[in-house]
Amino acid sequence: MxxxxxxxxxxxxxxxxxxxxxxxxxxxxxxxxxxxxxxxxxxxxxxxxxxxxxxxxxxxxxxxxxxxxxxxxxxxxxxxxxxxxxxxxxxxxxxxxxxxxxxxxxxxxxxxxxxxxxxxxxxxxxxxxxxxxxxxxxxxxxxxxxxxxxxxxxxxxxxxxxxxxxxxxxxxxxxxxxxxxxxxxxxLPQQQLRSGLAEMLKHGLISDKAYWKELSNLNQLRTEDLERLIQQSMEIKARVTTADNREQGLRKILNYGHTLGHAIESYCMDNANKTPLLHGEAIAIGMILEAYLSHKICGLSSMELTEIKQVILHSFPKVSFNPTEIQALLKLLIYDKKNEKGHINFVLLNKIGEAQIDCEVPEDLIFEAFAYYQEN
Ligand SMILES: NC(=O)c1ccc[n+]([C@@H]2O[C@H](COP(=O)([O-])OP(=O)(O)OC[C@H]3O[C@@H](n4cnc5c(N)ncnc54)[C@H](O)[C@@H]3O)[C@@H](O)[C@H]2O)c1
Ligand SMILES: [Zn+2]
CATH class of the missing domain: 3.40.50.1970 (Rossmann fold)
Incomplete structure (x- = not known):
């Protein structure tokens, strides 16, 4: 009922x-x-x-x-x-x-x-x-x-x-x-607040380095401190979606972290041996994985890659995935809504604050990205 x-x-x-x-x-x-x-x-x-x-x-x-x-x-x-x-x-x-x-x-x-x-x-x-x-x-x-x-x-x-x-x-x-x-x-429970933080961090990564830095320095999530930051995120989201209502181009940047993040969220929701993740928790993992792909494909510097991993792991616990799980997860990528003519399209970062849409990624790099996420 x-x-x-x-x-x-x-x-x-x-x-x-x-x-x-x-x-x-x-x-x-x-x-x-x-x-x-x-x-x-x-x-x-x-x-x-x-x-x-x-x-x-x-x-x-x-x-x-x-x-x-x-x-x-x-x-x-x-x-x-x-x-x-x-x-x-x-x-x-x-x-x-x-x-x-x-x-x-x-x-x-x-x-x-x-x-x-x-x-x-x-x-x-x-x-x-x-x-x-x-x-x-x-x-x-x-x-x-x-x-x-x-x-x-x-x-x-x-x-x-x-x-x-x-x-x-x-x-x-x-x-x-x-x-x-x-x-x-x-x-709102603290874990849910943290889930929202993931999308705010994404806004910084795709379009505003200063905003990312400010969020990176937040020590705790207190709603009083969040007011102005929330407004900034709302502005970023509204600006991007108004410019491209139906996701023909620019709006795709909002999907940073979501190609692998959605697959992880779906996989964990559907597999009894995995703990279901909140949307933001799955996206947080997706953002680290896709930062690694950005480093390999789009020139994101190794310093910024390390920074992204550290900032995200400061707030979000690591989840482990074995090779069989990663393989199963990759199968879910075919359902990604950004796919065109059978190609899986990623949004990657050239640098913090600048995203690039429609990036193709070979499968072996995705395995490497998981290895990078899981290593200490
Ligand atoms: N349409 C979009 O552009 C877009 C973007 C991002 C995410 N999403 C979707 O949003 C969903 C996740 O949203 P969410 O994280 O808000 O999840 P949610 O709607 O499940 O809310 C989180 C939990 O918090 C509770 N809750 C909500 N407000 C509360 C409050 N003020 N006090 C106490 N409890 C409260 C809810 O009952 C729920 O249990 C996903 O399905 C995701 O796909 C959509
Ligand atoms: Zn999202």
Whole structure:
């Protein structure tokens, strides 16, 4: 059982339609930071002709984050709350099916709006469900995990896993609004914070050496210190994805660490003898492996290679992989979404702060990369 629906007691209200197209188009695909933006959210929900508001959360964000959101929402709004069970294994079509059924059973129509309140799983899956229900209803992302704030909730990639293949089913679809408020991070477990740090480190590696240096010098993850850094990561992600909405070129740089990282994440999720890894934990390993490939293929200096390995291993524990596991893992690379005409394309680094897309890598180098990652 992974779906519960809790009707709310709020009185329904009549929405007044005031079709301010300028207001709405100004908001389309907007990412905003800070508490002051709840005013924009309320205006949007009140001004747009919204027939029903649905709030999607999981069993953690429901008790921990929803009360904070409800304090900010206009008391005149009514909404339905839909809860799904957390976990990567529930980010699948079966859960989507329940969500589509629920939206339909609760009277969702084209003018309904879905607010995704949660980490990357909620925003990825909620965005996909909204974008496909009745050929697409509007959705708003309110990320509650660090990874969601700096990455998953921004840029319009939505989707779910098929079997053990990460994000194989999905669509590009922009949220009407993404509102980032760091108050939600107060209850986020430390291991989850660290998972978000991996994507922030990636932002530095692919586009901003000074930002990488600043992150490298962080001694502990305290949410107070993270505010400005989060905004910087949000800017990097938004800048890259706005320039290349559908990943034709530049946007591919965001996949640094993800070619091998996704394969590692999928492999560990699907094999009983492996401990499942959080997304950021798998990407952290992928970034070290792909730094080694960058050194061999794209001229990343050995000094920067060592620095990348040291900084990442300072925060992320090593995981060991034997040759049979590496071989099995390589088989998963054929599902990578950057592949074209049967070629596996990597994003590699020329140096810290500068990435290169569409790099081909021979298989033996990948084995060498694992050996480099595992050596002391
Ligand atoms: N669409 C994209 O561009 C993109 C980018 C990066 C990652 N992703 C996807 O994002 C997913 C990972 O996201 P994630 O790391 O946020 O995982 P997640 O959604 O599983 O959230 C992590 C855990 O923390 C809990 N949680 C969330 N916010 C909380 C809070 N404020 N307090 C307490 N607990 C809280 C959740 O219930 C969950 O158990 C992966 O599926 C990945 O593929 C997507
Ligand atoms: Zn990622």
């Amino acid at each position: 992974y779906l519960y629906i809790l009707p709310t007691n709020n009185a329904s209200i009549n929405f007044i339609y005031s079709p301010s197209m300028a207001f709405l188009s100004a908001l389309k695909n907007t990412t905003v930071f800070g508490k002051k933006n709840y005013k924009t959210l309320n205006n949007l929900l009140l001004k747009k002709q919204v027939s029903k508001i649905f709030i999607l959360c999981d069993e953690n964000t429901h008790p921990l984050c929803l009360p904070l959101l409800l304090q900010e929402l206009s008391a005149t709004l009514s909404y339905e709350i839909i809860e799904v069970e957390s976990g990567e294994s529930n980010k699948d079509i079966a859960t989507c099916q329940h969500l589509w059924d629920t939206l339909s059973d609760l009277g969702g129509d084209r003018k309904s709006i879905l607010i995704n309140l949660g980490g990357g799983i909620i925003t990825d899956m909620g965005g996909f469900v909204a974008s496909t229900f009745l050929r697409g209803i509007a959705f708003i992302n309110i990320p509650t995990s660090l990874l969601g704030m700096v990455d998953a909730a921004i840029g319009g990639k939505t989707g779910v896993n098929r079997k053990n293949i990460k994000n194989q089913i999905g669509v590009f679809s922009q949220a009407l609004l993404t509102l980032v408020d760091t108050q939600y991070l107060k209850t």
